[in-house]
Amino acid sequence: MAVISAFERRKLEKLLGMGSGYVLDFSDRTYADFFIDYRIDIDAAQYRSGGDSKAKRMRAFWDIAPNHTVGKVLDGLITYGVQIDRLGDSSPQLTDDCRKIAMRLLSDQSVADLDALTAIADDRDFEVVAEHVREAIEKNQPEGGLDRLHTFVNKFIRVTCEPHGISISREKPLHSVFGEYVKALRERGHLESAMTDRILKSSISVLEAFNDVRNNKSLAHDNPILNYDESLLIFNHVASSIRFIKSLEAGIKANSLAQKNDLPPWDETIPF
Known part of the structure; x- marks a missing residue:
């Protein structure tokens, strides 16, 4: 109301x-x-x-x-x-x-970074699932959108990892792919603080736990769905992480282009 x-x-x-x-x-x-x-x-x-x-x-x-x-x-x-x-x-x-x-x-939006949940590839399926994820929040029904949020995260992480040379297959679980992504960021010097590294590492286990939520506590199957407050917490955590990764990747891309064109590097502070 x-x-x-x-x-x-x-x-x-x-x-x-x-x-x-x-x-x-x-x-x-x-x-x-x-x-x-x-x-x-x-x-x-x-x-x-x-x-x-x-x-x-x-x-x-x-x-x-x-x-x-x-x-x-x-x-x-x-x-x-x-x-x-x-x-x-x-x-x-x-x-x-x-x-x-x-x-x-x-100004009263239950998921602060909801606008970050948008497709990052020209893929109709990606765009549709992103729209359904945002619709679940706009209707204040996060518990009804957990399965689509899981699909969105799968698509987002895999598209994000491809430019980093991380191998992707249907058999490799999402949390393993994300673990390789975090390792690549750390080894290539894209993370400035140990705390950011630790937060991203913790997301590996979070994504692994998300599989259980999707399979056993969402509308993906005939399940009793997760309660509203925990569903909203999951949405907020995922949206915040996606927003950060999008900002991080934009900085990586800008620095790469600057090096190719012999321009000063991107030095904008990355929000977190």
């Missing part, structure tokens, strides 16, 4: 012109199309519990969806309403207040 006060709801309803059951200039078809862009079926029964009008379905959406998802939709609605000049009240102050509400909700 999105955390929106009664006072904030009145502001949003006024801006979106919801007083008579409508929302902006949407027809039922265009309303559904708008929400589909956010991977939400606003025609679903769960959003019709209070009635079928567009305004009632919007209120039900606020009552059901998590903060971050509601913030994204509100930001899109406000932008659209300004573009078509069809806001219920186009007062600059009200528009600004409602944007601030949307931004506050947007």
